[in-house]
Amino acid sequence: MAPRSKTASKTASKTASLTASAATSAVSSTYPSRAPSPTRQPFRFLDLPPELRLRIYEAVLHTTRPLDLDPTNHRTVLPRLALLLASRQLHAEAYPVLYAQPLRLYPTNARFHRTTRPLLARLPPHYRAAITTLELRLGPDWSQPPACQNTHPSLGLADCASLRTLKILVELDPSDAMFEGHRGRGAGRDTYLRFCVGLLRGVVAQVASLETVEIDAWPGVKRDAALVVALQREVVGAGLRVAWGPLRGWGTEGGAVEVGLEKGMVGLMLGGGPRVVAVRG
Template sequence: MDSTTTDRILPFRFFDLPSELRVKIYEIVLLLPSTIDLNPTNHRDIAPRLRLFLVSRRMHEEAFRVFYGSNTFRLFPVHGRFFHTKLPLLARLPPRYRAVITAIELRLGPGWTAPPKGWVVDSRLRLSDAGVLRVLKIFVECDPASDETFEGFRVGQDFYTFFCTDLVKNLFSQVSSLVEVQFDAYPSVKWDSPLMKALMNEVKAGNRRITWGPERGWSEAVDLSQALRVLSLGSPP
């Protein structure tokens, strides 16, 4: 080859890769280690990843299914800037994105004395679009009914317990596709605390499977069948 000739650099043909490899690449870019929520840092932490959506129509079709189908999305925002919003994240998404979401998280504890008015499970969340939603992750930050620290600040002994169980009950009525509820919590919350008991009762009554999240490692410390017997819930399905 003549030394004056410059080798032509051909573009990499991404869509010539097998679909399995393309999905792996999307997952490397689009899967996040934490729950996605309304947050002022999203423009820095998440938006750059979503530029993949703008490459082409075909890439958008493949990439959005990985992003929304493989990440976990918070049901109600907990960041102070969005805490009292009337439009949680799910309500802001286009229907086609909600339609591929498989996992959501309900974080319990923030605003326990006076939950925001927007924390209501109704048609405004547009959960009817979430036809493949399978997993509800419940993270309990505190149980006001079980700790004397909260004495004197409670609206009522069982107010927050009733509020939380109503959220879960309404979720079950809105989303029939839910099959698993994964519990996790901060160290101060015991798996047999009043709030946990009430939530597990509700899950059992709704015929959903109970699993444990990674933070507490309850799966190692608590045998699920034993836990259900202690809580008078019978044997797991």
């Protein structure tokens, strides 16, 4: 067989190259590359509808417990706050969502419970204005309440223009007979009760927007405990709505007596109603 000419060899090589290129193109079209397209644009979060952005803010910013001074905040709260630093618009939209969740009025953690400045006092006024719910725990340090448990104007209650609900959790009632001999020097049966009612009065006096006071308690506290009754009477006397928290189920059917009926029964002294302590200013 005669040897192939150089021209024929070049033609065959070029044909093979074109065939391989076509096959490669076919495979590429069947299995496109996963490499990002140079024209792909970043996700435009602010183009989402405002309602959807608010849902995302809630999912990112809401915690499972009230906002408070706590040693674990650097793990549970601080990472969430990075959202507020993304832009001015995100900050303006997100911080009302952050402070729409309950905020504890006085810290309960042992590291901060005797601080002179609770979380509310540390917030700027525009953050305080976004708060809708405060939580007040009654019972910790009952024999000697720390100095931070007060309603001094420096606490910033007057700035809470959006506050609608005050949640009160009664952890114990030192008025109970079981505390006889353990109330401390100079403390009587109703010393702590009067202190707690004073805190409630201070909040009510400074927060004109307050509408509802929710009262709840730990299992050791009875529905007719003197502290619970005194708080309820104070709320009713201020013209606010009384609600019952979920822990004890006092607000469920058969669990609690209607406020109006109970007041009438106490006035008539029917059935030896709960002991009522009149707290005067």
